[in-house]
Amino acid sequence: MHEPLSRIADTPQGPLGRALVWGASLSLAFIALWQALYSAGVIASGFESWRPVLYAFLLWTVAIGVAQVLMRGERGKHALFVLPAVAFTVAMVIFPTFFGLYLAFTNWNLSSAAGPQFNGLDNLRSLFADAYFWNALLNMVYYVLFVLVQYTIAFGLALLLNADIKARKFFRVAFLLPFMLSPVAVSWMIGKSLMEYRFGPAATLARHLGWDNPAFFTTPWIARLSIVAMDAWVWIPFIMILLLAGLQAMPKEITEAAKVDGASPWQSFWQITFPLMLPVSVTAIVLKVIFQLKLADIVINVTSGGPGGATDTVSSFIFREYRDRSNVGYGTMLAEFYLVIIIIFVTLLLKFASRFMQRTT
Numbered sequence: 298m299h300e301p302l303s304r305i306a307d308t309p310q311g312p313l314g315r316a317l318v319w320g321a322s323l324s325l326a327f328i329a330l331w332q333a334l335y336s337a338g339v340i341a342s343g344f345e346s347w348r349p350v351l352y353a354f355l356l357w358t359v360a361i362g363v364a365q366v367l368m369r370g371e372r373g374k375h376a377l378f379v380l381p382a383v384a385f386t387v388a389m390v391i392f393p394t395f396f397g398l399y400l401a402f403t404n405w406n407l408s409s410a411a412g413p414q415f416n417g418l419d420n421l422r423s424l425f426a427d428a429y430f431w432n433a434l435l436n437m438v439y440y441v442l443f444v445l446v447q448y449t450i451a452f453g454l455a456l457l458l459n460a461d462i463k464a465r466k467f468f469r470v471a472f473l474l475p476f477m478l479s480p481v482a483v484s485w486m487i488g489k490s491l492m493e494y495r496f497g498p499a500a501t502l503a504r505h506l507g508w509d510n511p512a513f514f515t516t517p518w519i520a521r522l523s524i525v526a527m528d529a530w531v532w533i534p535f536i537m538i539l540l541l542a543g544l545q546a547m548p549k550e551i552t553e554a555a556k557v558d559g560a561s562p563w564q565s566f567w568q569i570t571f572p573l574m575l576p577v578s579v580t581a582i583v584l585k586v587i588f589q590l591k592l593a594d595i596v597i598n599v600t601s602g603g604p605g606g607a608t609d610t611v612s613s614f615i616f617r618e619y620r621d622r623s624n625v626g627y628g629t630m631l632a633e634f635y636l637v638i639i640i641i642f643v644t645l646l647l648k649f650a651s652r653f654m655q656r657t658t
Contacts, residue, residue, distance in 0.1 A: 313367055317364040318364045324357070325354060337399070401421075401633045433609040483531050483595065520608050579654060601617070
């Protein structure tokens with residue numbers, strides 16, 4: 298039998314392992330902070346590159362593995378199999394996040410040879426005074442709200458493909474084709490070709506229907522709807538396939554019993570199908586909202602945020618800050634600030650979805 302954790306923690310090697318963890322962690326934090334302050338010009342001495350921080354991180358990883366064995370014995374050896382994944386997460390997720398936080402408080406323009414220079418809260422002040430950023434953030438509210446429209450259309454398609462219709466397998470594959478394409482390809486195929494205002498088929502059809510100047514990307518609200526339409530064409534199949542899987546997993550006996558009891562199709566859907574599909578629906582909506590918050594590629598390729606920022610998203614705005622202005626410091630501050638907003642919003646969304654599920658099920 299395995300020893301209780303309380304007894305393992307009291308072994309003679311336990312204090313040594315804990316001391317090793319604290320020592321390695323504090324050493325890594327000290328070296329990283331020292332190098333960050335030196336790179337920002339706050340202190341006069343430091344390393345020429347960030348290579349010593351990498352060495353300190355590797356030693357920290359080894360120290361954590363040794364400390365696990367010292368503190369937990371056999372269980373610590375089992376934990377060593379998880380250590381590579383932990384080290385990868387720290388190196389590829391946590392460290393870049395903190396490094397980005399450091400860059401957010403610097404003035405670093407790639408066109409300048411001076412490199413990153415610490416500028417305190419200047420980037421944050423510029424952010425709060427940046428009307429284009431807040432306009433892009435407001436656009437994200439519109440784009441996220443349109444997820445409900447995509448969900449409604451996807452639910453209707455899922456119900457249709459779940460019914461006993463002819464060529465059902467063919468339509469299932471056909472409706473999935475847009476999701477197999479890259480959004481960049483969709484933006485060029487539809488936004489730059491199909492909706493081209495001079496010779497595009499959509500513009501030609503609009504002229505025949507009486508629209509004198511069918512420019513889909515010159516009027517703000519039409520341009521925004523056009524972006525939403527292209528995004529929906531790509532992502533509705535994703536929501537549809539999730540809902541279709543949920544419909545196929547539902548027990549058919551329930552809907553058949555409702556028919557026997559005389560329930561109409563609308564009553565059967567609203568009182569049986571829709572409540573039973575709530576877990577799948579909430580999952581699909583939350584996933585699509587997360588994807589929607591990252592919307593950028595279609596906007597970048599079709600409108601570059603125009604006209605006048607009407608179609609801009611936060612991600613496309615940050616991209617242009619990097620590409621066009623080479624402003625790494627301010628662009629990173631925008632990205633870090635947006636990350637905080639996303640974390641808060643998604644956390645509240647998940648809590649609301651959980652409470653909604655508890656009330657309705």
